[in-house]
Amino acid sequence: MAQTFTFELVSPEKVLLSGEAEQVLLPGAEGDMTVLPGHSPLISTLRPGVVDVVLGGSKASVFVRQAFAQVEPERVTVLAEKAVDVAELTGAALSEALSQAEADLASAKDDAERLVANQAIDTLSRLKA
Template sequence: MSGTFKFELVSPERILMSEPAEQVVLPGAEGQFTVLSGHTPVVSTLLPGVIHATLTASTKGIYINGGFVEVNPESVTVLAEHAFIVDEADPRMLEAELEKAETALKSADDDEALRHLTSAIEHLKGLQRGKAA
C-alpha cells in the first residue's frame, strides 16, 4: 500500500471508520494540518470541525465535535466523542446538533470551552448552509 496509511475514526462506543487513506486534513488546535503516509509521529488535540479524508476509493467529509489524533508513519487514529459523515447528515440532525452546542455554550465556564463550542456552532451552521444550497 505505497502512499497510503490506515485511517481510523473511533468513538467511545465503536470504530466508526477504518480504511486505507491517501491524505487526511484535520482541524488541529493550532490550525488545520494535513497527514500523508510516512508522517512524523504526533499527538494533537482536535477542535470541532470537518476532517477531509481522501480514501483510496472516495473522499469523505467527517464532522467531529473535537477530540484527539495520534499520527504514526503508517496510521492515523482519531478519537472523537461524536462524529458523522457530512454527506449523510440530514437537516434535522444538523439542527439537533446545533441546539446541543448552543445549550452547552450557555453554561460554558472557561475560555477553552467557549472557544471549542463557538467553533462547533460555526461549523454546524456552515454545514446547514451547505445542505440548504
C-alpha cells in the same frame, strides 16, 4: 499506486472509518493539518470540525467534537467522543447538533469551553448553509 497509510476514526459506539488512506485533513487545535504517508509522529487535540479523508480515491467527511489524533508515519488514529458522518448531518440532525452546541455555549463555565462551543457552532453553521 499511490502510497497509503492505515486510518481509523473511532467513537465510543463504533469504528466510523477504517482503511488505507491517501491523505487526511484534520482540524487541529492550532490549525488545520494535512497528513500524508510518512508524516512525522505527533499527537494533537482536534477542535470541533470536519475530518476529510481520501480512502481509495473517494472522499469521506466526518464532523468530530472532543477528539484527538495520533499520527505515525504509517498510521493515523482519530479518537472522538462525538462523531457524525457529514452526509448524515442534514435537516433535523444538523439542527439538533447546532442546538446542542448553542446549549453548550450558554452553559460554558470558562473561556476554553466558550471557544470550543463557538468553534462547533461555526462549523455546523457552515455545514447548514
